[in-house]
Amino acid sequence: GAQPDRAGHETLGVLGAGAINGVFWGMTPVFGQRLGLAGMEIALLMSATILGGAVLQWPIGHLSDRFDRRHVLIFVSLTTAAVAASVAFIVANGNHGLLLAACLYGGLMFSLYGISVAHTNDHLAHGQVLEATRGLLLIFGVGALSGPLLGGIAMDLFGPVGLPVISAFMAASLALYGVYRMTQRIAP
Numbered sequence: 001g002a003q004p005d006r007a008g009h010e011t012l013g014v015l016g017a018g019a020i021n022g023v024f025w026g027m028t029p030v031f032g033q034r035l036g037l038a039g040m041e042i043a044l045l046m047s048a049t050i051l052g053g054a055v056l057q058w059p060i061g062h063l064s065d066r067f068d069r070r071h072v073l074i075f076v077s078l079t080t081a082a083v084a085a086s087v088a089f090i091v092a093n094g095n096h097g098l099l100l101a102a103c104l105y106g107g108l109m110f111s112l113y114g115i116s117v118a119h120t121n122d123h124l125a126h127g128q129v130l131e132a133t134r135g136l137l138l139i140f141g142v143g144a145l146s147g148p149l150l151g152g153i154a155m156d157l158f159g160p161v162g163l164p165v166i167s168a169f170m171a172a173s174l175a176l177y178g179v180y181r182m183t184q185r186i187a188p
Contacts, residue, residue, distance in 0.1 A: 013073060013116030014136045016174035018143020019150065020080070020109050023167050024049065026148030027155070034160040035095060048099045049106035056107025061114060069119040070182055076115060077175035080108040084168035088161045109167075112174070113140060 028049070032042035064072040083105045090098050117136055121129060150170075154162030 011120070011136065011139050012177055013119065013174060014113060014139045015143040016077075016170055016177075017109075017112035017116055018140035018145075019147040020112060020143075020167055020170050020174075021140075022144035022147025023151040023163065023170070024106075024109060024147075025144070027151035027163055030152075031155065031160055031163045034155065035091065044099060045102050048102040049109075052103035052106030052108075053110030055103075057111060057114065060107070060111040061118075064115045064118055069115055069122065070178055073112070073115045073119060074175045074178040074182075076108050076111050077171045077178060080105065080112065081168045081171035081175065083108060084164045084171060087164035088168065091161045091164065105167075109171075112171075 028046055029042050032045055037045065060072070060076060083101060087098065087101050087105060090096065090101055117133070120132060120136060147170075150166050151163050154166035156162070158165060
């Protein structure tokens with residue numbers, strides 16, 4: 001049976017969020033160049049993704065405050081993976097709809113960190129929050145360092161389509177880990 005939920009394993013969500021964010025920030029301009037986009041088109045791609053993050057942060061955060069954060073994190077991770085996979089399809093078929101998909105992707109992908117941090121904070125006493133936040137930022141940074149490396153390898157192996165594919169893989173892996181952890185512990 002599932003055990004009581006304890007802090008400690010939630011850090012994988014922050015690591016995954018860091019890696020997925022690192023892929024975006026570190027490799028999207030290179031991705032755009034490999035697609036043959038002009039400088040302004042790359043700027044629009046980046047801006048659309050960031051706009052999506054700004055627009056969807058509140059509703060996704062609201063959902064995570066009302067429902068079991070683990071369910072919301074799994075749903076957002078799976079949806080992030082699905083949208084990243086759709087970006088791979090869009091890239092393979094001529095880039096039509098790329099900005100809209102990027103906007104949705106940003107709204108989902110940028111939410112992963114906040115949900116993971118909130119989930120961790122659900123398990124902490126008031127005096128533990130500052131120390132945990134320091135540790136979570138470090139873990140996010142490690143993920144952010146690894147993301148561009150993985151994205152670069154994926155694009156070297158598969159071309160531009162490798163970037164959304166590696167992002168989809170990381171987000172799906174995060175969702176699967178969340179499902180596994182739910183079988184190991186009960187909600188707080």
